[in-house]
Structures are given as C-alpha cells and as structure tokens.
Amino acid sequence: MTIERRSLFKVAGASALAAGGLAGLAAPALAQAGGAGARTLRFVPQANLANFDPIWGTQYVVRNAAMLVWDTLYGLDEKLVPQRQMVEQEEVSSDGLTWTFKLREGLKFHDNAPVTAKDVVASLARWAVRDPMGQMIRAIQNELVAVDDRTFRWALKSPYPKMLLALAKNNAPCSFIMPERIAKTDPFTQITEYVGSGPFRFVREEWVPGARAVFQKFDGYVPRAEPASWMSGGKKVMVDRVEWVVMPDPATAAAALQNGEVDWWENPISDLVPLLKRNRNINIDIADPLGNVGSFRMNHLHAPFNDVRARRAVLMALSQEDYMRALVGDNADLWKPIPSFFTPGTPLYTEAGGDILKGRRDYDGAKKLLAEAGYKGEPITILVAQDQPITKAFGDVSADLLKRIGMTVDFVATDWGTVGSRRAMKNPPSQGGWHIFHTWHAGADCINPAAYTALRTNGDGAWFGWPKSEAIEAARDEWFAAPNLEAEKAAVAKMNKEAMDFGLYAPTGFFLSYQAWRKNVSGVVKAPIPFFWGVTKS
Numbered sequence: 001m002t003i004e005r006r007s008l009f010k011v012a013g014a015s016a017l018a019a020g021g022l023a024g025l026a027a028p029a030l031a032q033a034g035g036a037g038a039r040t041l042r043f044v045p046q047a048n049l050a051n052f053d054p055i056w057g058t059q060y061v062v063r064n065a066a067m068l069v070w071d072t073l074y075g076l077d078e079k080l081v082p083q084r085q086m087v088e089q090e091e092v093s094s095d096g097l098t099w100t101f102k103l104r105e106g107l108k109f110h111d112n113a114p115v116t117a118k119d120v121v122a123s124l125a126r127w128a129v130r131d132p133m134g135q136m137i138r139a140i141q142n143e144l145v146a147v148d149d150r151t152f153r154w155a156l157k158s159p160y161p162k163m164l165l166a167l168a169k170n171n172a173p174c175s176f177i178m179p180e181r182i183a184k185t186d187p188f189t190q191i192t193e194y195v196g197s198g199p200f201r202f203v204r205e206e207w208v209p210g211a212r213a214v215f216q217k218f219d220g221y222v223p224r225a226e227p228a229s230w231m232s233g234g235k236k237v238m239v240d241r242v243e244w245v246v247m248p249d250p251a252t253a254a255a256a257l258q259n260g261e262v263d264w265w266e267n268p269i270s271d272l273v274p275l276l277k278r279n280r281n282i283n284i285d286i287a288d289p290l291g292n293v294g295s296f297r298m299n300h301l302h303a304p305f306n307d308v309r310a311r312r313a314v315l316m317a318l319s320q321e322d323y324m325r326a327l328v329g330d331n332a333d334l335w336k337p338i339p340s341f342f343t344p345g346t347p348l349y350t351e352a353g354g355d356i357l358k359g360r361r362d363y364d365g366a367k368k369l370l371a372e373a374g375y376k377g378e379p380i381t382i383l384v385a386q387d388q389p390i391t392k393a394f395g396d397v398s399a400d401l402l403k404r405i406g407m408t409v410d411f412v413a414t415d416w417g418t419v420g421s422r423r424a425m426k427n428p429p430s431q432g433g434w435h436i437f438h439t440w441h442a443g444a445d446c447i448n449p450a451a452y453t454a455l456r457t458n459g460d461g462a463w464f465g466w467p468k469s470e471a472i473e474a475a476r477d478e479w480f481a482a483p484n485l486e487a488e489k490a491a492v493a494k495m496n497k498e499a500m501d502f503g504l505y506a507p508t509g510f511f512l513s514y515q516a517w518r519k520n521v522s523g524v525v526k527a528p529i530p531f532f533w534g535v536t537k538s
Contacts, residue, residue: 038537039239039537040239040242040243041241041242041243041521041535041537042261042264043242043245043262043263043265043530044245044266045061045064046061047061047385047387047388048061048209048248048417049061049246049417051417052202053190054070054173055127055130055173055176056190057173060529061416062172063173065215067198067529067531068198068202068242068532069196069200069201070196070197071085071107071177071197071198072085072167072168072175072176073085073087073167074086074087074164075168075231076168076170076231077231077233078525079229080447082167083226083232083233086104086177086197087101087102087103088105088150097159098154098155098156099154100153101151103116103120106222108221109195110196113179115197116146117146117148117149121144121152122178123175124175126178126187132451134166137156140157140160141154141156141157162450166451168232170445170528171441171452171453172453178196179195181193182195198218198235199217199235199236199237200215200216200217200242201216201217202215203215209417210246211246212246213246215243216241221235221237223236230527234533236534237532238523238535239537242532245262248386248388250271250272253268254272257282258281260281260518263520264515264518264530265517267390267515268516270329270334276516281518282516282518282519284515284516285514286514286515287526288444288513288526288527288528290443290447291442291513292441292443292512293338293341293443294438294440294508294509294511295438295440295441295505295506295508296318296394296438296507297436297454297506298314298435298436298505299429299433299434299464300465300466302433303375304374304378308501308503309372309373311504311506312356313370314405315506316362317363318508319361320337320357321509322397323393324337324508324509326396327389328511333512334512335510335512337510338354339351339355339356339358339507340354341454341455341507342446342447342492342496343443343444343446344510346443348488348492350496357500363404363405366405370406375406375407379408379409379429380402380407380408380435380436381410381429382395382410382411382412383419383422383434384411385414385418385438387416391439394438395411398436398438399411426466438508440511444528445528449479449480449495450480454505455472456473457499457502457504467504472504475498478490478491478495479491479492479495521536523535
C-alpha cells in the first residue's frame with residue numbers, strides 16, 4: 001500500500017566561554033562501565049529521562065528513548081510515508097471497515113518471548129486511550145482481536161483511511177508494542193517493567209534518573225531487509241551499547257564533546273555553536289529542517305485561563321521575537337515569527353486568524369481583557385524546567401510578559417521530569433496544579449491536524465490544559481473529510497482561526513535547532529528524532 005507525499009500532508013555563560021574557550025572547563029567524569037571505545041556510543045540527550053512510559057506522557061525525551069526499546073507496526077520514512085515495520089502484510093476490506101494485519105516472523109521481546117497478536121492488541125488498546133488518532137479509531141471500533149499468533153483484526157463501524165498513518169506517526173504517544181502483561185497497565189498509570197520489542201534493551205539496573213540511562217544491543221532483534229529510513233526499514237545496530245549521559249549545563253556538555261568524553265549532543269545551544277564549529281573534530285548541523293514550533297500552554301480548567309479573554313490577553317501581548325531571540329540569539333536564519341499553529345513552508349500552512357500575534361504588542365489592551373475576565377492579582381503558577389534550554393529561555397520571557405500585563409507570577413523553577421508529571425495534574429494550582437508551562441512541537445508533528453496532539457479540543461480527552469471547543473473539533477473533522485487539497489486548506493484555515501480566537505495555546509515562534517557529534521561518529525541523520533540504528537563509531 002503506497003501513500004503519495006502530498007496525500008500524507010493530509011493523512012500525514014556564553015560570553016565567558018567566548019573569551020576563554022572551553023579548555024579551562026573541568027571535564028566531566030563519565031562512568032566507563034560496560035563496553036568501551038568504538039562499541040559504546042555516549043549521547044547527551046535534550047533532558048533527563050525521569051520517567052519511562054511512552055504512552056502515559058508525551059515528552060519527546062521519553063519518546064526518543066522508547067524508539068530504541070520498543071518497535072512499532074509501521075514507521076514513517078524520511079519522505080513522511082508510512083512503511084511496514086513489524087507488519088508483514090495488511091489487508092483492508094472493500095468497504096474500508098475491516099483491517100487485517102499479519103506480523104512478520106522472528107519478532108521477539110527482550111525476555112526472548114515471541115511477539116504475538118495478543119501483545120499487539122493489548123498495546124494498541126492502551127495506546128488508543130491516550131493518543132488523538134487512537135481515540136478516533138476507538139470511537140468507531142467494533143472489535144480489536146487476535147485471530148491467531150501472528151494475525152490481528154481491527155473492525156470498524158465506519159472507514160478510517162488514515163489507519164497506517166496512525167500506526168506509523170512519530171509524534172508522541174507512538175503505538176509501541178509491549179508484552180500483553182505490561183500493556184494491560186491502566187493508560188493513566190505508569191508502567192514499571194520495560195521489556196521491549198526493539199533493537200536495544202533498556203538496562204534498568206544502570207538507570208540513574210538525573211545522571212544516565214543505558215541501552216544494550218538486543219541480539220535477538222531481526223531487522224527488516226530494506227535500508228533504514230527514519231522509523232522504518234532495517235534498524236541495524238552497529239554499536240554494543242548506547243549511554244545517555246544527562247548534562248543539564250550546556251557548558252559542561254560542550255566541554256565533554258570537545259574532550260571526546262561524549263560522542264553526540266542532541267541540542268547544543270546556539271551561543272556555543274561558533275566555538276564547536278571551530279573544533280576540527282566536531283560536526284555540527286541543523287538537526288531537522290522542519291524545525292520546531294514553540295508553545296506557551298495555558299490551563300483551560302482554572303481561572304483566569306478558563307476565560308477566553310485571559311488567554312487572548314496573553315496572545316495580544318506576547319512577542320514571538322522576544323522568545324526567539326532569548327532562545328537562538330540574533331541569527332535570523334534560525335527563527336521566524338509564525339501567526340499560526342502549523343509548520344511554515346508546508347502545503348497547509350496558514351495565517352488565518354493570526355493577526356492577534358502581529359504588529360505592536362498591546363499591553364494596555366491585555367490588562368483590560370484580564371480585568372474583564374475577573375483577574376484580581378492572584379498568583380499565576382508557571383512551571384519552568386531549568387534543565388531544558390528551550391523551556392528555561394521561554395520561562396524567563398514569560399515571567400517578564402506576565403508582569404508587564406499586571407499579573408502576579410508564581411515562578412516554579414524545576415526540572416523537565418517534574419514538569420512532565422505535574423502538568424498531568426488537574427488539581428487547582430494552589431493544590432499542586434499549574435496555570436502555564438512551556439514546551440515545543442516538532443515541525444514534523446505540525447504539518448496537518450491528523451496527529452497534532454496539541455490542537456485537540458475534546459475536553460478531558462485533550463492534551464494537558466484540557467481545552468474544549470466544538471468549533472475547532474468540527475474544523476478538524478472537515479479536514480479529515482476533505483476531498484482535495486483546496487478543501488484541506490480551507491478546513492485548516494478555519495481551524496487555525498478558531499484556535500486563535502479561542503486562545504488554544506500561544507505559539508512562541510518557529511525555530512531551528514542544532515545537533516553536534518564527533519567526526520569519528522558516522523550515520524547521524526537529519527530528523528525530528530535522534531535515530532541510533534546505522535550509527536557507527538571508529
């Protein structure tokens with residue numbers, strides 16, 4: 001089954017360092033346990049792996065680690081086309097109501113038990129509760145059953161043509177396949193056992209949250225015969241061991257990369273890029289040309305942001321330039337303002353309804369709207385992860401913004417793992433909840449509404465903040481039903497305008513990020529995820 005690319009868009013301390021360099025920084029002492037040298041790849045991830053359940057939450061760092069440990073039925077290739085991965089073949093009935101899938105031979109879990117259709121059924125059932133596309137399939141499901149050990153059937157009440165995209169998409173939560181006993185865990189409770197189906201085994205006994213996570217090559221994994229392409233193809237592991245070394249301080253990570261104590265840094269900050277470029281032993285490049293969309297996320301459940309006027313007050317005062325310059329500096333090639341929720345340069349990009357983010361920022365108008373919303377100076381709890389450069393930069397700008405429009409700021413400086421846990425709480429902010437947190441969305445996740453988690457507005461089923469808007473959901477449904485590209489564009493324009501008017505969340509701008517790796521490492525690709533198969537180290 002082939003999907004054309006166009007169709008998929010439908011379905012689918014810097015100054016001190018500059019003066020003195022990095023040589024004077026103390027080199028971090030890294031553990032040397034396990035295989036060493038060319039057989040061990042040391043990687044600095046974007047944040048600490050504080051929890052490890054890729055269905056329970058949507059943090060990219062968890063999704064990225066899960067890509068090593070669990071496999072998926074389908075995977076997106078570098079052209080954003082779904083390809084078979086764990087599946088050998090699929091059939092869809094002529095009326096589009098029954099999908100039958102057969103697993104390929106030789107699939108094993110890390111405890112050497114075979115992967116069976118029962119495991120797949122349990123995994124998909126858990127995933128479908130938490131994922132926007134899974135929720136859509138679940139709503140029209142007649143049955144999801146194992147037919148035999150290698151075959152399962154998904155029978156629907158109405159056709160769902162985007163089934164393969166739902167099973168292949170790269171944005172969290174992905175439909176990772178786990179053993180049945182683990183997949184039966186309540187979707188709103190974190191798993192505690194990490195038996196995977198992918199090319200790497202998670203070495204739980206060496207996991208030290210805040211310090212490191214270790215992944216060992218799983219010799220029982222059978223790669224596909226095709227070349228690897230993003231999440232698809234032959235995931236051939238060329239190293240014995242991958243060690244994630246957590247380094248929240250960018251200067252420390254830069255020193256470690258320079259000294260050869262780590263091999264690959266996922267997200268070096270822009271201030272350090274010129275220094276790294278001068279090192280002849282280091283490669284540095286844009287990580288993903290599709291970039292990222294910054295996000296200022298508000299809680300729709302609690303005052304004042306349960307009132308659309310308060311949310312719009314933020315949009316009319318927020319300066320995307322302030323956020324982008326705080327993050328990437330003065331290099332205009334690395335960012336652009338976007339009065340939109342969608343990825344610029346892609347077929348469905350629209351600025352409909354985006355005027356509220358353009359032009360001179362209106363602080364007085366924002367104060368007036370806040371007063372109309374009934375805001376009287378109550379503390380606004382803003383969760384700011386200090387160990388994540390993106391959110392730290394955004395949080396500092398937001399604190400200043402809120403004060404400018406007359407809000408009292410309760411600035412909670414914490415770590416990304418804590419943000420990931422606390423943002424899932426619906427409690428009032430005074431009881432451990434929150435008003436605001438910052439994140440970002442990979443541009444690959446924002447090319448269309450299909451798997452765009454942050455654009456769902458189905459209340460309790462929506463992403464953190466739990467917005468509810470029938471108008472936005474209706475526009476999303478129009479896009480799914482659109483018969484051609486022009487109808488798709490019209491539906492997305494309507495959706496963008498409704499979401500802006502509703503103050504769904506505040507986009508803080510579009511930006512590109514770097515990645516850096518030592519030149520004795522080969523196979524690093526440009527993608528929204530760091531892929532470790534095919535990567536070698538000499």
